[in-house]
Amino acid sequence: MKVIVDLELCQDHGQCVIAAPEVFRMDENSKLVYDADPDESMRRYVEDAVDVCPLQAITIED
Amino acid sequence: MVVAGAGLGGLRAAEQLRAQGFTGEITVVGDEPYPPYNRPPLSKEALLSSGDAVRAAELAASLAFRPRAAAGDVRWRLGRTVVAADLTARSITLDDGEVLGWGALVVATGLRPRRLPQTAPARGRHTIRTAADAAGLRHEVRPGVRVVVVGGGFVGCEAAATLAALGCAVSVVEPLPVPMVRGVGHRVGAALLEHHRAAGVQFVTGTGVSRLIGGRPGHPDADRVRGVVLDDGRTLDADLVVESVGSQATVEWLDGNGLDLTDGVVCDNHLRVEGRADVVAVGDVARFPNPRFDSVPRRVEHWCIPGETARRAAGTLIAHLNGTALPDASFAPLPSFWSDQFGLRLQSFGAPGLADRVEVLEGELGQLPAGVAVGCHRGGEVVGVILINIPPARHPGYRSLLSSAATPAAQLL
Numbered sequence: 001m002k003v004i005v006d007l008e009l010c011q012d013h014g015q016c017v018i019a020a021p022e023v024f025r026m027d028e029n030s031k032l033v034y035d036a037d038p039d040e041s042m043r044r045y046v047e048d049a050v051d052v053c054p055l056q057a058i059t060i061e062d
Numbered sequence: 063m064v065v066a067g068a069g070l071g072g073l074r075a076a077e078q079l080r081a082q083g084f085t086g087e088i089t090v091v092g093d094e095p096y097p098p099y100n101r102p103p104l105s106k107e108a109l110l111s112s113g114d115a116v117r118a119a120e121l122a123a124s125l126a127f128r129p130r131a132a133a134g135d136v137r138w139r140l141g142r143t144v145v146a147a148d149l150t151a152r153s154i155t156l157d158d159g160e161v162l163g164w165g166a167l168v169v170a171t172g173l174r175p176r177r178l179p180q181t182a183p184a185r186g187r188h189t190i191r192t193a194a195d196a197a198g199l200r201h202e203v204r205p206g207v208r209v210v211v212v213g214g215g216f217v218g219c220e221a222a223a224t225l226a227a228l229g230c231a232v233s234v235v236e237p238l239p240v241p242m243v244r245g246v247g248h249r250v251g252a253a254l255l256e257h258h259r260a261a262g263v264q265f266v267t268g269t270g271v272s273r274l275i276g277g278r279p280g281h282p283d284a285d286r287v288r289g290v291v292l293d294d295g296r297t298l299d300a301d302l303v304v305e306s307v308g309s310q311a312t313v314e315w316l317d318g319n320g321l322d323l324t325d326g327v328v329c330d331n332h333l334r335v336e337g338r339a340d341v342v343a344v345g346d347v348a349r350f351p352n353p354r355f356d357s358v359p360r361r362v363e364h365w366c367i368p369g370e371t372a373r374r375a376a377g378t379l380i381a382h383l384n385g386t387a388l389p390d391a392s393f394a395p396l397p398s399f400w401s402d403q404f405g406l407r408l409q410s411f412g413a414p415g416l417a418d419r420v421e422v423l424e425g426e427l428g429q430l431p432a433g434v435a436v437g438c439h440r441g442g443e444v445v446g447v448i449l450i451n452i453p454p455a456r457h458p459g460y461r462s463l464l465s466s467a468a469t470p471a472a473q474l475l
């Protein structure tokens with residue numbers, strides 16, 4: 001699956017990190033880094049991350 | 063399946079019913095003419111960045127949620143109000159007289175802002191809950207306009223910061239000694255007050271608004287607000303008044319069914335409405351017990367709650383419809399809330415409002431922009447943490463203070 005985060009929108013809330021820590025992470029500078037091509041088994045968690053992002057910055061492109 | 067209310071909670075309920083395997087028909091009824099959209103930006107960046115000609119429809123479209131694909135076959139009845147429900151006959155009635163039957167009902171009608179009791183003057187007065195509210199306010203905002211914000215809660219303080227950034231001369235009137243007390247307590251509220259004042263927002267605390275002043279009688283602007291009279295007799299001039307004096311749950315359509323509707327809809331930990339297996343409530347309107355804190359049912363007006371309650375409530379309804387057992391595990395979501403005010407990003411976890419004592423864990427309350435972390439205690443427990451301008455990479459450490467509820471924060475650090 002393909003994951004895209006609109007980094008223009010993203011305000012580094014980190015809610016996605018709570019929902020899917022295997023895919024999203026905050027680096028030492030508190031900037032979001034993420035796996036753009038996670039394993040299919042992560043879909044549930046990535047869908048949760050999409051839901052909880054307050055800026056609605058995350059999209060899944062199959 | 064009928065969902066009453068087409069906000070975040072209604073959308074997430076429909077999505078979760080599909081995600082958890084419900085294949086029957088789902089109809090969502092919402093009184094706003096727009097598909098579900100994101101409200102928090104209405105007092106923050108969306109109010110700031112939209113021009114004074116912005117239309118409500120544009121604003122709602124720019125903030126619209128992208129529903130999950132699985133919810134593509136949900137039927138939306140938008141611009142329609144649910145006026146009554148009959149829980150015995152299992153039906154709801156819409157404003158145009160249409161009656162919809164249901165096998166299960168989701169209550170997701172959220173809140174509406176409270177208003178000041180005075181009805182006149184009517185013009186120049188605003189609330190901020192919907193895209194239409196925010197557009198209506200934005201139309202009247204120009205640099206130099208004098209705004210009185212009545213009520214210094216989160217929405218009021220965010221609006222004050224945004225309107226000041228748009229060049230308005232803003233005063234906030236708050237009856238308590240400091241703003242946002244319910245959310246952050248006295249010490250943090252006092253620090254936020256200083257920050258706002260330094261940024262140029264005037265605060266009048268410890269007094270309420272007793273009366274609105276209109277234009278001269280007979281004058282074309284007689285019905286337009288000109289100022290406010292405070293409880294202590296002082297007056298403040300105003301071209302606009304923003305009423306942010308709290309909200310009340312939208313539940314009148316459930317009247318006549320013998321439910322306790324004093325403050326939202328009382329639910330059990332499965333989000334089932336008192337004594338009903340086929341009616342659940344989600345989002346701001348749901349008053350449910352969170353065993354993380356105690357057994358008292360409470361409403362939680364946080365953005366994260368519609369999603370969490372919808373997931374739980376959808377599971378509850380599906381178990382009911384399939385005749386299977388409800389999950390044993392209790393539902394104990396960790397409330398999380400954020401707010402943006404004058405360059406400060408405030409993030410809270412847990413329920414700081416329940417605390418009897420706060421403890422500064424990092425930084426200084428007089429230096430909010432540099433970063434402050436505060437632990438909120440009830441007796442020996444940490445019930446909340448408030449983080450202001452703390453980098454998100456360090457949030458998990460603070461959040462974990464809450465998972466071991468009975469340990470004082472200082473021992474964990």
Ligand SMILES: Cc1cc2nc3c(=O)[nH]c(=O)nc-3n(C[C@H](O)[C@H](O)[C@H](O)COP(=O)(O)OP(=O)(O)OC[C@H]3O[C@@H](n4cnc5c(N)ncnc54)[C@H](O)[C@@H]3O)c2cc1C
Nearest residue numbers: 067069070071092093101102143144171172345346364365
């Ligand atoms: C200006 C503002 C700023 C906010 N900022 C933050 C923030 O920074 N952080 C945070 O955590 N939370 C914030 N919130 C809170 C958050 O937006 C809410 O918790 C969330 O929107 C609740 O969703 P809901 O679906 O329960 O209710 P709502 O979003 O209110 O949805 C309910 C819907 O049902 C409709 N409805 C009501 N009655 C009927 C009826 N009888 N028939 C048909 N439809 C009906 C309503 O019009 C509405 O569209 C903010 C809220 C506002 C208004």
Ligand code: SF4
Nearest residue numbers: 010011013014016053
């Ligand atoms: S939740 Fe959204 S805004 Fe926050 S870090 Fe993730 S993508 Fe960015």
